[in-house]
Amino acid sequence: MSLAAGLLWTLPAAAQEPVPNRAPLPPAAYKISAEVDTARGWRRGGIGTFNFSQVSLNNWAPGGQSSLSLLAIGNAYAHFRGAEHTFDLAADLVYGLQKPGKARLRKNDDRLELNARYGRFLTNKLSYAAQLNLKTQLTPTKDLVRPDSLLSRFFAPAYVLASIGIDYRPNEDFSLFLSPITGKFTVVADQGLADAGAFGVRAARRDELGRPVANTGERLREEVGAYLNARYRRPLLTNITYQTKLELFSNYFHNPQNVDVNWENLIDFKVNKFISASVATVLVYDDDILVPIDRNEDGQPDARGRRIQFKETLGIGLTYKF
Numbered sequence: 261m262s263l264a265a266g267l268l269w270t271l272p273a274a275a276q277e278p279v280p281n282r283a284p285l286p287p288a289a290y291k292i293s294a295e296v297d298t299a300r301g302w303r304r305g306g307i308g309t310f311n312f313s314q315v316s317l318n319n320w321a322p323g324g325q326s327s328l329s330l331l332a333i334g335n336a337y338a339h340f341r342g343a344e345h346t347f348d349l350a351a352d353l354v355y356g357l358q359k360p361g362k363a364r365l366r367k368n369d370d371r372l373e374l375n376a377r378y379g380r381f382l383t384n385k386l387s388y389a390a391q392l393n394l395k396t397q398l399t400p401t402k403d404l405v406r407p408d409s410l411l412s413r414f415f416a417p418a419y420v421l422a423s424i425g426i427d428y429r430p431n432e433d434f435s436l437f438l439s440p441i442t443g444k445f446t447v448v449a450d451q452g453l454a455d456a457g458a459f460g461v462r463a464a465r466r467d468e469l470g471r472p473v474a475n476t477g478e479r480l481r482e483e484v485g486a487y488l489n490a491r492y493r494r495p496l497l498t499n500i501t502y503q504t505k506l507e508l509f510s511n512y513f514h515n516p517q518n519v520d521v522n523w524e525n526l527i528d529f530k531v532n533k534f535i536s537a538s539v540a541t542v543l544v545y546d547d548d549i550l551v552p553i554d555r556n557e558d559g560q561p562d563a564r565g566r567r568i569q570f571k572e573t574l575g576i577g578l579t580y581k582f
Contacts, residue, residue, distance in 0.1 A: 300343065306336030309536065311577030331356040331369060331575065346379045346387070355398065366404070370397040377437075379427050389427035389437060391489075395419045405560070416450035417459040421509075423487050433493045442487035444509055446548075447480055454479045460548030481548075485511040499530040518547035537576045544569040 311331040317324050335352040356369030374394045379387035396418035403409035425439030448454045448461050454477035457463025462478035488508040495501050507522040522544050529537040545568050552561030 300341050303339045304337065305582060306334065307579060307581045308335075309333040309575075309577050309579045311575045325361045327361065328359040328365075329356070329368070330358075331577070344381055346377075346381075348375070348377045348379075350375045353398075367399060367401060370399055370401065372396050372398055377427075382426075385428060385430050387427050387429075389423075389425060391421070391423045391425075391437065391439070393419075393421040393423075410450065410452065412453070412458075413450055416448045416453050418447040418449070420445040420447065421487065425487070435489075435491045437487075437489040439487040442485055442509065444483040444485065444487075444511070445480060446483075448477075449479065451475055451477065451479065453477075460546065483509075483511045484513065485509055485516065496527075501528045501530075502526070503528070515547060520547065521545040534578055534580065535576070536579045538574070540573050540575075542569075542571045 309332070311329075311333075313327070313329040315324070315327045317326050332355050333353070335350065337351075338349045340347040350373075352371070352373045354369050354371040356367065357365055358368040359365045372395070375391070376393075377389055377391040379389040381387045396415055397412060398414055400413035401411045403411055421442060421444055423437070423439035423442040425437060425441070428436045428438075446460055448459055451474075453459070454461055455464035455472055455474060457477065461481045464472040464474065464477040467473055486509070488506070490506045491504070493501065493503045503526045505522075505524045507520075509520040510516045510518075511520075522542075524540070524542050526538060526540045531537060545566075547566060549566075550564035551567050551569065553563050553565050553567065554561050555563050
């Protein structure tokens with residue numbers, strides 16, 4: 261795997277501010293503050309990272325393949341805290357390109373996430389909250405074996421979560437949002453993908469001969485259930501920070517025991533003001549999404565089934581914080 265193959269992370273940018281370069285701290289300094297941030301008014305900022313990796317081989321006896329990999333990561337946030345309420349906006353973007361050998365340049369990462377949350381205080385640590393979250397991608401993704409076959413594109417799919425619940429924030433390093441009433445909407449804006457039943461929507465109807473009827477596939481899937489969002493951040497050592505986010509969703513009316521899971525982890529290493537390294541993992545499970553699988557192990561997918569999806573990336577690159 262390329263050293264800068266990528267980084268995927270969706271914690272709010274406010275939580276991604278790098279730990280400043282400083283002398284080693286005593287053990288007590290690593291304890292999480294028990295105080296909640298009480299500064300009022302607006303805070304705004306963001307961070308951008310650019311990772312680059314290149315391998316060139318010429319008459320290399322052990323073999324291998326030349327490659328070029330580029331990855332851009334950006335996020336921005338705005339946070340308002342008043343006497344009785346808070347308002348948060350966050351945007352995260354990841355886009356990567358790869359050119360293996362003499363093959364054409366192709367996409368290997370693409371993600372856009374927008375998040376908005378409004379909270380009204382019950383106590384200093386507890387508040388009513390309403391949240392709206394959107395996840396999608398920017399550009400089309402084609403099948404590598406069949407370049408004319410579309411796998412996904414902008415808003416195909418798009419996942420929208422609208423939640424009302426309770427937000428618990430004992431300090432700036434931990435938050436727990438629990439919503440007993442959440443609407444989850446899966447949008448497949450491409451009719452061809454909708455007719456194929458991609459991403460859990462209902463596929464096109466079949467005629468008397470069993471052939472799919474064009475333009476009859478469902479383009480919107482609605483679900484109602486319970487939602488949990490937990491976030492945690494902790495400095496491990498000087499200039500090394502660990503962050504994690506866990507999202508759980510259970511559909512009240514369809515297999516509530518099959519919980520959708522999205523679990524993300526990031527260890528960030530701050531080298532200096534402009535250079536950083538990171539290790540990130542993403543684990544996803546959605547009972548409604550069927551992924552390609554290779555049952556006969558011939559290297560080609562021949563079926564689709566429910567599977568745990570996992571992604572691990574290691575990256576080194578240039579970082580700019582504003």
